[in-house]
Amino acid sequence: MSKRALSISREQSFPEWYQAAVRDGDMAETSPVRGCMIIKPWGWGVWERIQAELDARIKDTGHENCYFPLFIPMSFIAKEAEHVEGFAKEMAVVTHHRLKNEGGKLVVDPQAKLEEPLIVRPTSETIIGDAFQRWIKSYRDLPLLINQWANVVRWEMRTRLFLRTAEFLWQEGHTAHADRDDAMAETLKMLEVYRAFAEDVLAMPVIAGEKPANERFPGADNTYSIEAMMQDGKALQAGTSHYLGTHFAQAQNIQFQNEQGQLTYCHTTSWGVSTRLIGGVIMTHGDDDGLRIPPRIAPHQIVIVPMLRDKPEDKELIDFCAALEKDLKAQGVRVLVDAKPIKSAEKRWNWVRRGAPVIVEIGGRDASAGNVTFMRRDKLREGDKVASHTKARADFVAGVQQLLDGIQAALYAEAKARLDGNILTGIKTFDELAAYFGTVENDDEGGAFKGWARVAWSRPEGDKLEAIADRLKALKLTIRNAPLDQTEISGACLFTGDTAREYVLIGRAY
């Protein structure tokens, strides 16, 4: 095997490759707090770009940002729990409000027990619903379209950086509407915002569709998701949008006076994406040299490395790089000159592993000739060799937006070809399905790339659906979603033999 910048390849072990890519790409690390991550500057920079780009789209669709408390009284959760089946109970519980010194040791002060335990928000339907119930009086107050960017905590047993952590960061949209149609339109509008954002900004192709009943958010009438295909063939649920009917409104008494003067329950929605998206970007675009960050979310789109030699000539190099930086910034490019006192080869490989879209290396000859020598991170190698390009400085500057757009498009095209080429459509029976996916003893070890299967589905419910879910679970499979974009269907459901109503996608998942 040829030498690559990471110590392990995707082929050898995708999960270990992922860990190496996150670590060597300076994205994040585990912390001494179980399940909580430290997001490092390069990873945080990606999240800042994701926030900025998505926030603009959330505002453009008429939503306003707010901020609600980190804590939720246990009684609020109880109200939801009574109302909603399948409610998860793993959450961080605050029971005391003071530490004290006891014999030179710091302990929890038993005198400072809270009257009512507080839950660190796992999601904010209940606390935001309580505000909605106060804020909404009449049809004139509707629709109420709110979003918040916040940290949330779910006590996960097995955690993995970005993909599943006890604390994670997200945005959660919460809206209230006068009727089902308006709420459903909102649910689908935000799903489309997520789809377009994932594809246009993250260069991550996704399938938007509806989750089967057993995969719904507890309390939702309909749950929709966008699903992306990772390089190991697994699905990543990258965003969800829920139509909640009047369930939460009833539990929390969110009512309005309609135009006829009648008191009526609101129809509510919620929708969210999280730092999990960063895991999706890594597993969609990374290669054996590390990360490849799409230009639209790269904290630095171009990194300039002056090949300094600790000699007087360095000054000319540094001036050349500074002038280039200025010109590129004038083109609206996010650019960094990395003048740290370490070897330029080391810097190059650091930026390769971090996935900076374009790495420019300026040596003495470039500076004298007025040239720019650069690597495209999306096409780093020709065969095993690093592919380096040289352009006249003026041409490089004039073409820089086109270059970045080209990288964004190339990353998308590569991922899109993978997704489109790996949805198997010929499977008609459960045995074929089982034979195709086979048994994987340890899910984490990966196994051969299998992609997803598209199969006919009759929308069974209740016990029938549970039994199917159990059979799939034994193969570590789940129904990902029923794509919104359906082709005409005829024939029988793979599971029930009943008349098929739609296709669903099945695969292994994160």
Place this chain on the structure above:
Amino acid sequence: MSKRALSISREQSFPEWYQAAVRDGDMAETSPVRGCMIIKPWGWGVWERIQAELDARIKDTGHENCYFPLFIPMSFIAKEAEHVEGFAKEMAVVTHHRLKNEGGKLVVDPQAKLEEPLIVRPTSETIIGDAFQRWIKSYRDLPLLINQWANVVRWEMRTRLFLRTAEFLWQEGHTAHADRDDAMAETLKMLEVYRAFAEDVLAMPVIAGEKPANERFPGADNTYSIEAMMQDGKALQAGTSHYLGTHFAQAQNIQFQNEQGQLTYCHTTSWGVSTRLIGGVIMTHGDDDGLRIPPRIAPHQIVIVPMLRDKPEDKELIDFCAALEKDLKAQGVRVLVDAKPIKSAEKRWNWVRRGAPVIVEIGGRDASAGNVTFMRRDKLREGDKVASHTKARADFVAGVQQLLDGIQAALYAEAKARLDGNILTGIKTFDELAAYFGTVENDDEGGAFKGWARVAWSRPEGDKLEAIADRLKALKLTIRNAPLDQTEISGACLFTGDTAREYVLIGRAY
């Protein structure tokens, strides 16, 4: 008394006026969670502008953003507590990670007790220090300049929206340096960033200076602050910057190999500002008609209210407003057309109370004549009457940046005159000080505007300092800071009679 848009004036009761201004200005409200606030869209919009403007300045001075865990293991806090006197112990303690259903009731699951309690971060020195200890190996890694935007929790007994809440939002900078000089330069650099930000962006004049020893952050060698004067004469500590010496580095083993190869403790700093700044803006600029938000942080700098009459002519009005909005946006102005189906007079007063810098009202005559009629929120009234101005549309658009700059400058000038005019310099003895400030039975009731006193100070320490602090406390006074900008001093310290070394500012405070 003449009628104003708030139901209570500053004169009648400043604390009640503050509550009314926050509430009627749609900034925030109390939540069902003790001491935690809900920040509403208009208040959140102000915070977003504060974040964006300050974040740019933090980045321009070479800092990178990260994100560290919400939770801190109790043992980390213990390490700090052993090390640091005066450590506050009121914090939210997570002791369990699961709820369970017991006889139809949701309860904390006693089986799910954490081995080690987790503290919801009150500040992140310990958890970030732990990362620094891993990240820093050599002098080449220094300085390490990190910032994070996060929520923190301190279990406050008496809370007030924005000013003192159990959960609040802030940025906390944490840096590590090779020596005292570099760390001290950083401490003062960030103090200056805060000063310039408060004055240039918030239009809130402040005095930057050093806190006396008894007001230092626990574990700091030096604590600096910016102090602003509110309209009731009280001081608001609006930002702090700490030089921590090697105390935290020693407690957490943050060491580096210096150029000579010796293992050496880092010198660290920390500095922060919080959502408290919003309280400062309200109490600096608000008047009896509500908030006055400086243009640089106003979510909408100009609000256009079309005076609709539910008639066919409305279309012309709406078109005129849309065209005006477009022209103003092209000038880089944040502008909103408020076309909500409520009466335009009600809309006007809503925006007055929220403090939008410019409120434009367009009626039929304006649209036909091509005029713009507007109010400046900073100069809302002439006598008791609302002052309205009319300009030709083209002139209004051409002069809009100048108008907004003028409002920003006028708000600053007004607050600056108040600060400069209310620092009493003639007080020489403690009796004079006591007589001037008098006794206030209940601090919250305000009393006459007293401003601050500037008195001579010999920098006493230890028991002597404590005794002075106690005497001041009986008058509800504290030493705010010793301004960096000192005039030459001669004579004796007001408290000790020793030779004075500097002036300090004394006042009541939030």
